Each structure stands twice: as C-alpha cells, then as structure tokens.
Amino acid sequence: MSALLEIRDARRTFVTPEGGRLAALDGVSLDVSANEFVTLLGPSGCGKTTLLRAISGFETLDSGTMRLGGADLTGLPPFRRPVNTVFQSYALFGHMTVARNVGYALEVAGVAKAAREAEVAEALEKVGLAGLGARKPGQLSGGQRQRVALARAIIAKPQLLLLDEPLSALDRNLRQQMQLELKTLQHSLGIAFIFVTHDQEEALTMSDRIVVMRAGQIEQIGTPRDIYRHPKNRFVAEFIGETNLMPVTIDRVDGSEALARTAEGVELRLPASGRKPGEQVTAVLRPADFTLGASGIPATVSRAVYLGSDLYVFVQPKAGGPELRVIARDTAGVEAGATVHLSHDPARVHVLEAA
Amino acid sequence: MRNPVGWAALTAFSLAFFAFIYAPLFVIIGYSFNSNPVNMMIWEHFTFDWYTGLLGLSDRTTDVSNRAAYVESTDQMLAALRTSLTVALFTTTISTVIGTATAIALARYRFRMRGFYNGFLMLPMMMPDIVLGIGLLIFFVTIGMKLSMLTIIIGHCTFLTSYVFIIVQARIAGIDPALEEASADLGASEWVTLRKVLLPQLTPGILGGALLAFVISMDDLVITYFISGTGDTTLPVFIFGMIRRGVKPEINAIATLIILASVVIAALGLWLRSRKTD
Numbered sequence: 329m330s331a332l333l334e335i336r337d338a339r340r341t342f343v344t345p346e347g348g349r350l351a352a353l354d355g356v357s358l359d360v361s362a363n364e365f366v367t368l369l370g371p372s373g374c375g376k377t378t379l380l381r382a383i384s385g386f387e388t389l390d391s392g393t394m395r396l397g398g399a400d401l402t403g404l405p406p407f408r409r410p411v412n413t414v415f416q417s418y419a420l421f422g423h424m425t426v427a428r429n430v431g432y433a434l435e436v437a438g439v440a441k442a443a444r445e446a447e448v449a450e451a452l453e454k455v456g457l458a459g460l461g462a463r464k465p466g467q468l469s470g471g472q473r474q475r476v477a478l479a480r481a482i483i484a485k486p487q488l489l490l491l492d493e494p495l496s497a498l499d500r501n502l503r504q505q506m507q508l509e510l511k512t513l514q515h516s517l518g519i520a521f522i523f524v525t526h527d528q529e530e531a532l533t534m535s536d537r538i539v540v541m542r543a544g545q546i547e548q549i550g551t552p553r554d555i556y557r558h559p560k561n562r563f564v565a566e567f568i569g570e571t572n573l574m575p576v577t578i579d580r581v582d583g584s585e586a587l588a589r590t591a592e593g594v595e596l597r598l599p600a601s602g603r604k605p606g607e608q609v610t611a612v613l614r615p616a617d618f619t620l621g622a623s624g625i626p627a628t629v630s631r632a633v634y635l636g637s638d639l640y641v642f643v644q645p646k647a648g649g650p651e652l653r654v655i656a657r658d659t660a661g662v663e664a665g666a667t668v669h670l671s672h673d674p675a676r677v678h679v680l681e682a683a
Numbered sequence: 684m685r686n687p688v689g690w691a692a693l694t695a696f697s698l699a700f701f702a703f704i705y706a707p708l709f710v711i712i713g714y715s716f717n718s719n720p721v722n723m724m725i726w727e728h729f730t731f732d733w734y735t736g737l738l739g740l741s742d743r744t745t746d747v748s749n750r751a752a753y754v755e756s757t758d759q760m761l762a763a764l765r766t767s768l769t770v771a772l773f774t775t776t777i778s779t780v781i782g783t784a785t786a787i788a789l790a791r792y793r794f795r796m797r798g799f800y801n802g803f804l805m806l807p808m809m810m811p812d813i814v815l816g817i818g819l820l821i822f823f824v825t826i827g828m829k830l831s832m833l834t835i836i837i838g839h840c841t842f843l844t845s846y847v848f849i850i851v852q853a854r855i856a857g858i859d860p861a862l863e864e865a866s867a868d869l870g871a872s873e874w875v876t877l878r879k880v881l882l883p884q885l886t887p888g889i890l891g892g893a894l895l896a897f898v899i900s901m902d903d904l905v906i907t908y909f910i911s912g913t914g915d916t917t918l919p920v921f922i923f924g925m926i927r928r929g930v931k932p933e934i935n936a937i938a939t940l941i942i943l944a945s946v947v948i949a950a951l952g953l954w955l956r957s958r959k960t961d
Contacts, residue, residue: 386864406867419865423883433869436879484870 330398331359332520333383333488338392340378340544352378353389354544360488360522365514367523367531370541371567376524379541380490383522385409397487412481413490416497418473420465426476427452427461433484451479454513471502478510482517489514491523495530507533528568532556540564556614558678565612565680572615572652573680578607585674592649594625597674612678615640615655620662624671627652632663643668708942715935723932733936760937763921770832770907770917771900774839779893781840782847787881790855791863805849807842815842816909823910830912838910839900846899847892854888887955894952898945 340353352375360366368376381387383394385406394401401409412433421429428435431448439447452458455475465473474494481489491510495503511534514521525531531538532552540547540555540563548560559565565573576588576596586600588611596611603609620641627643630651634640639662641654646667654670662668714723718730737760789801807815819838820830828834862884866876882889904919911920918941925934 384868386867406864407870407872411868413865413868415861415865417859417861419859419861421862421865421880421884432866432871432879436866436869436871436875480865480869 332362332364332397333358333360333522334393334395335359335379335383336393338379338382338394339390340375340382340387341390351375351544353382353392356392356541356544356546358539358546358549360520362487362520363514363518365511365521365523365534365536367525367535367538368541369525369528369531369538369567370547372526373543374541375544376526376541377492378544380413380492380522380524383409383488384411384413384490410486411488411490412484412486413492414477414481414494416493418465418477418494420473420476420480422465424464425461426457426463426465426468429465429476430461430479430483432480437484447483448479451483454482454516455479456509470497471506474498474506478513482513482519485517486519488520488522491521493524493526495525496527503530504533510534532568538568540567542567559612559680561680562610565678570615570653572613572618574611574613574649574652576609576611578603578605578609580605590647590649592645593647594645594649596672596677598677598679599674601679603679610680612680613652613672613676615653617676618652618654618656618670618672620654620656620659620668621671622669624669626667626669629662629664629666629668634658641668643670645670711935711938712942715932715939717932720932723930723935733932734940737933737936737940759916760918760921763916763918766832766835766915767901767918770835770839771897773836774843774900775893775897777836778840778843778847778896779889782844782892782896783851783885783889785844786848786851786855787877787885790852791860804845806845808845808849810842812903812905816906819906820909830910832912832915834910834912835907835915835917838906839903842906843896843900847889847896850892850895851885851888854885854891858884890955891952894948898948 335356335358338353338356339351342350342352344350354375356375356379358366358379368379370376378387382389383401385401385404385408389402396410421432424432427445427448430451431439431444434444434447448461449458452461455478457472457475457479460468460472465476468476474497477494495506498506507530510521510523523531523534532555535552537549538552538555539549542563548555548564550558555564555568559568559571562573565571574590574594574596576590576598579587579589579595581587581600581603584600585597586603588596588598588609590596596613598611626646628646629641630644631642632639635655637658639656639658641656641662643652643654645652652670656662715733716729716731717723717726718732719725719727785804789797789804816838819834819841823830823834858881862880863876866880867873871879901917902919903917904923907917908920908923911917916924918937922934922937925931
C-alpha cells in the first residue's frame, strides 16, 4: 500500500538572531498511511512543529520533497493544500459565531448556506457541541473551544488532519478525556492524524506510531510499545517514560542468559543474544521491570512515594552506584531506610549497544 | 484600614483636578449665554442671541451699526465650517486607508528596513507643528502648487496617516497571527482572509484611528494656518482670525457648539467600541 503522505529528506535551516545556523529539519523522511494516528514527539526545538508547518504550507523546505496522495506539495500555498490544522491557540475567529467558525471552510469554498448549516450541525454533533452554534467563542470554556477548533478543521473532510499540541492548555482530567475522544474520532472519521506533542504520556496513549525527534532528526519511529520497550538509544529511552539506565560489562554467558555487572558490582541478568564476555553495554530497565522480593540485588530504600495501588520507590543498591527507580505493589514495610531485594525477569531487560 | 484624612485629601485633590480641567470649558459655555455684548465677564441676562446670530436667524451682532459683521459671523463661518468638514472627511478617508494598509504591511510581512520604516512613520507625529507647517508651505511654493483646499488635505494627510498607523498597529499587535493562518489553512486566499478575518478583527482600531484623525483634522490650526490659501479658511483658522480682532460673544457660542459636537463624536466612538468588545 502506498503512503498517504511521503516526506523525503526534508531540510530546513533557520538563521538564529546571533547569526548562527540552526537545522530545524535535518534530513527527515517519513511515511504516513491513510487512517493512521502518528505522533511527532520530542523536546521543544526538536523540529516537530517546523515539520508540521511544512506539511500545512506555512513553512517552506530548503530541500526535500513532500507528496500527499501522490501529488507534490512543493510550492503549494496553505489554502490550496487538502490538509487542515488544529492550532495550539485554537485560533478561533472571535468576531464570528461558533457555527460560522465551524462552517468557515465551506463558506470560503462557496458552499450554499443551507447545505453549510446541515454540515455544521453534523460537525458540532460529532464533537459533542450540538446546539451551541449561536454562541461566540468568547462565551465557551477552554474545552469547548478546543472542540470548536476540531469541528472547524474536520468539516472540509481533509485527507490529513494536523494537530499542533492542541491539548496543552487543558487541565489533566479534560486532557485525558480528550485523548480518548480524539482517538475515537480519528477512527470514525477514517482520516490520518499527525499529532505534535512534547508529552510522552499523550503520545503513548493515542498513537498508532510515534516519531521521536531530536535536533531536527528522527531518532526512532515505531509503535508505542516498540518505542517504550525497545528504545534505540539513550535519548529515546530517557525521553519516553521513567528509565533506569545501567552501564554494565558482560561477565559470562549461560545459554540464553548473560550475567553482567555494573562497575560497582551490581549483578544483572539479561538476554544472551550473541553477547560475549567483556562486552560493554547499557541495560535499560523500566521501574515496573523490577520486583521487590526476598532475593536479588540488596538495596536500601531512600524514599517511597505512595501512588495509590502502587509505590514509587527510590532505592540505593548496597554495592553502590546510582539510585534506581522501582514501581512496586504497595507493600507494608517498604519505607525509607528499609532493606529490600530487587529481582527482575531477564527477558524484560532491553540492551543498548554502547555503554 | 482606610485613613479618613488621607481619603478626604485624595477626594479633594480629585475634585480640584477635574475642576481645573473643566472650569475653562464651563466658563465659555456660561459666557455664550450672556447678553452683555461689550464685556462678557459682567453678567447681564440670559440670551440665545449669539447662537441665533451665528446661524443667521437674528441680526443682533456685537457691531450693530456694521452689517458686514453679520456676514463675517455667519456666512464666512459656515463656509469655514464647510471647508473644515470637507477637509476632515477627505483626510480621514485617505489617512485611514493608507495608515491601515501600512500597519498591516509592517506587521505581517517581512522585508528589508522594517524597523526603519516603523520609526520613520512616527516622525511626523513627533515633529513640532510649526516646523511641519513651514516645511509644507515651502514645499508647496517650491513645486509651484497654489495654496487651496487640496494643499490643506495633502498637508493633513502627511501627519494623520501616522496617527492612524499607530492606533491600528497597536490593535494588530494584539491579534494572534494564527487567526490568519487558520483562515488560510481552511482554504481562504489572502484577500478573503483580509476581508473576513483581519479587517473585522481590526475594526475597532480602524474606527478609533479614523475618529482621531477626523477630530485632529477639524482641530488643527498651526499647520493649516500656513498651508491654507486665502479662499479656503478652516474653522480654527477663522476663529483665530476673529480673536485677533477681540474676543466676541459669538466665539463663545461657536466654542460651545464645537464642544457639543466633540462630546457627541466621543460618545459615538465609545459606544462603537463597547459594541465591538461584547
């Protein structure tokens, strides 16, 4: 199946106020399929917004190509591109009613008023704002404005919807609710979403695929599980979720398992997969990969944070070295100063090549 | 805890402040109804004579023996008022269009020397009126242009464009550029975006700028004094000419009428503003 959106070697350099050159996009290639939910994830300044703006046409590329449904987008102004955007600030037209905001794309395209009204009502219905068409945006709550922006962007049935951190202004509960709703909406509309965020939790919740970006380059593309369980490098491992990164040296290989040691002598078991003794690698363990039990790495609890059903525990291995972060079931006796033993399933340990 | 002495002092100060500002205006309004034709500071009795005289409805003037005084007070004044209104109407229209277009261009497009243009547009506002007036006069004489209503209009536009520009620019600075991007994103060309999104958003600023330009144009004396020809006198220049031959009661009546017109225009402006921001 050919991709809906094909980006090949996109490059864009900005001149900084100091006269330096900043590569916002440094050779980005990406395919997005029809009906796919792709998230561009990265710290601020990684180029994710520039990439989004290049797709919508507000930013031009220095080099590289972009094709949508097989058609070249180069040189096409924003108003001729069959993509729509949900802006971070929502960008609602304050002097128009909600209904006129939502129907703006049809109004501009010259659709007759009667036909427009039916579609506006339908779009408002889809985002759960039926009956609020006569209001002005200023009379709506933040969450409602967000929905108006969404309805306005989907009314023209674009092949691709771009969302620029649209949930960042909402409070946590509303954000989580909108995450699920967006995902549902995307499925029912059957159009591709490209969603920009710096919130890794948001990315993990909604995406079919996550594109992790840094300094204008793509670090890794994969499903949320892929990215979380098998980060390609330190940056991805640290950016997505809490991580324990442990530089270790392979001690010996025992069939399918290898025994490795940190410089301080903390012992870890990891998948053998062709490792040789003496090799230096980095073991990646998520906090939930450790279990607290009767045997394993002896460690002292330095701090335990109560999370409800779980405990978030900071432990200091007795052998020394950096603190480890562990998520464990809430157990009596796990408190600052207590001695615990950490065990882990070797199969859950992800290994990065470089130490 | 509120300090009663301090509070009383503050109240007294505020009242004195407003009295200081408005007393001269009320004095003029009061004098305009005083029937004493020789010394307006001595109250005789209440009269509408100066108003009816101004409007040519009665023939009582300060100089009864000389019917020419009636002509000066009425026909010439009405002609001056007509000139003022015509000039204000044209300059308001021209400077509003140019000032608005300039503000949009400087705020939304990137080109060389933007900062320089920005500063350059403020300059006519900072320039002393007398310098601008002399400069314009010398310029018109140099290029051989006869002083007329046209030169007044051109002269007013040179500095009123700056006023409109500054007011519209302040408004445009508060408008999220994403609004125009959203419009383009939804399929609107630049022209449609200007018409449906940017101009409606700018309306309060444009109206405010236009109103200010109108009032300043109506009010300007110094610059107009230099660049008005003998035939076309504006109201301020006309009043200035009358005062040189002594302050007559008619002047108080004119001033009162102007105050009334200003209040009406200002109220209209405030009403338009409040309607826009609901």
